[in-house]
Amino acid sequence: MTPRQCYRETEVDAPYDPLLMAARLARAHRGETHVLYEQGDTWYVGLGVLAEIRVDRQHVHYACGTDRRSVAWQGNPLRVVAALLDELPVEGWRACGWAAFELAAALAGGHPGSASTPLLHLVVPRDEVRITAGRALLRTSAEDAQARLAALLAEAPAESEAPAESEVPAESEVPAEHVRAGGLPGLDLAADGGQYRKLVAEAVADIAAGAFDKVVLSRVVPLPGPIDLVDTFVLGRRHNTPARSFLLGMDGLRAAGFSPELVVTVSADGLVRTQPLAGTRARTDSAAENRRLRAELLGDAKEIHEHRISVEAARDELGAVCSAESVTVDEFMVVKERGSVQHLASQLSGRLAPGLDRWDAFAALFPAITATGVPKPAAVAAVRQHEQVAREMYGGAVLAVDASGVLDAALVLRAVFEQAGRAWLRAGAGIVAQSVPARELEETCEKLRSVAAYLVPAEGR
Numbered sequence: 001m002t003p004r005q006c007y008r009e010t011e012v013d014a015p016y017d018p019l020l021m022a023a024r025l026a027r028a029h030r031g032e033t034h035v036l037y038e039q040g041d042t043w044y045v046g047l048g049v050l051a052e053i054r055v056d057r058q059h060v061h062y063a064c065g066t067d068r069r070s071v072a073w074q075g076n077p078l079r080v081v082a083a084l085l086d087e088l089p090v091e092g093w094r095a096c097g098w099a100a101f102e103l104a105a106a107l108a109g110g111h112p113g114s115a116s117t118p119l120l121h122l123v124v125p126r127d128e129v130r131i132t133a134g135r136a137l138l139r140t141s142a143e144d145a146q147a148r149l150a151a152l153l154a155e156a157p158a159e160s161e162a163p164a165e166s167e168v169p170a171e172s173e174v175p176a177e178h179v180r181a182g183g184l185p186g187l188d189l190a191a192d193g194g195q196y197r198k199l200v201a202e203a204v205a206d207i208a209a210g211a212f213d214k215v216v217l218s219r220v221v222p223l224p225g226p227i228d229l230v231d232t233f234v235l236g237r238r239h240n241t242p243a244r245s246f247l248l249g250m251d252g253l254r255a256a257g258f259s260p261e262l263v264v265t266v267s268a269d270g271l272v273r274t275q276p277l278a279g280t281r282a283r284t285d286s287a288a289e290n291r292r293l294r295a296e297l298l299g300d301a302k303e304i305h306e307h308r309i310s311v312e313a314a315r316d317e318l319g320a321v322c323s324a325e326s327v328t329v330d331e332f333m334v335v336k337e338r339g340s341v342q343h344l345a346s347q348l349s350g351r352l353a354p355g356l357d358r359w360d361a362f363a364a365l366f367p368a369i370t371a372t373g374v375p376k377p378a379a380v381a382a383v384r385q386h387e388q389v390a391r392e393m394y395g396g397a398v399l400a401v402d403a404s405g406v407l408d409a410a411l412v413l414r415a416v417f418e419q420a421g422r423a424w425l426r427a428g429a430g431i432v433a434q435s436v437p438a439r440e441l442e443e444t445c446e447k448l449r450s451v452a453a454y455l456v457p458a459e460g461r
Helices: 018-028 077-086 103-107 145-154 193-208 229-238 287-298 301-319 358-365 376-386 437-452
Strands: 008-013 034-039 042-047 051-055 059-064 067-072 094-099 120-124 127-132 135-140 214-222 244-250 253-259 262-266 271-274 277-282 328-338 341-351 397-402 407-411 415-419 422-431
Touching: 008 145, 018 034, 018 042, 018 127, 018 145, 018 229, 018 244, 034 094, 034 397, 042 094, 051 077, 051 094, 059 077, 067 077, 077 103, 077 120, 077 358, 094 244, 103 376, 127 145, 135 145, 193 214, 193 376, 193 422, 193 437, 214 301, 214 376, 214 437, 229 244, 229 253, 229 415, 229 437, 244 397, 244 407, 253 437, 262 358, 271 301, 277 287, 277 301, 277 328, 277 422, 277 437, 287 328, 287 341, 301 328, 301 341, 301 358, 341 437, 358 407, 422 437
Parallel strands: none
Antiparallel strands: 008 135, 034 042, 034 244, 042 127, 051 059, 051 120, 059 067, 094 120, 094 397, 127 135, 214 422, 244 253, 253 415, 262 271, 262 407, 271 341, 277 341, 328 341, 397 407, 415 422
């Protein structure tokens, strides 16, 4: 049995831009596991591994000190994950990681496919930094780590870490007619446009035949070379307005992203929230044009239909795990600005029904209805049929859980990925009966621009 462990905790000043301080910590530890997660006004940075849980297609693998186990799962691997987390011999633990889109098939009792990445990967960090309002809480498991981390936070940002505004390409410097160009020379965000338009037309035909009401189909944009993910994250975060942002390196997979919406959050006292976004128009540098596009979005029958059925589906999913009388629509069809686009957004909440926990809520709402379609089982099947490349992290979630019972899961969209020498972007669009293939392609380009305009080549630092 691994003995119980306690973090050494101390508070220090964090006097500089939290984005730059968090990015510096990640860069200093880029050769090992690291997870940066911006949640509200707090920036969490987990470094190294104290404990780890990985779910594959047959087992849940657990490692903490000398305790290493592989537990076969059947039915729902999240029950095994929950039990192992309850056994963690770490006081005040907090785990961060990600869930693959293909976990959906496992939760539905099907086969998750042949993708090689985990279905779920959570890490309790060796050291953790929480930056809030000019202060940082250092939680370390090694005695010498506190001084090292404090020194990184105390150092003034270098010029290369904080580019002058004149060096940062504003969104106004990416003309609408160049929306397909991206931030790298020669990058065409619509290179596979013909194939994607064909997929959309096929999906519209499926909808007309009654297969489903909505499906979200995505496409991959390969990048020509490696990306400096830390610089890309800093640059992109300055020009995005995400619900959550993240930068991680875990088991050979690296990603940076600006999540537009929350899949689900669960508070320690059982309040469940979800935030579906569906319906899109571009966001430009012109306030007048944005107002015009906003009015167009709010009056577009196709976009309103897409949003309404997404909210109805999310309400049904909440109702499956929450007390019926507690489920409410707290905010309906407002417009949220998310980087290079603006979306129709709603927020729903409810209270967990007796006997259920955060993992039941996660299983009910994952993957997000806005990354799958309506009804979700048929839409997930259509995604697997039409898309040629497994989604893995894309369309899944970055999530954080802790010993108090909290869960926070953000939808993985508007992200850049690197693995095994490849780098890529990915984006999709919600397809309903009224969808026009050319417009859905253009929508994916608008979404891709939230990241593509700020890509920094690895050799470009």
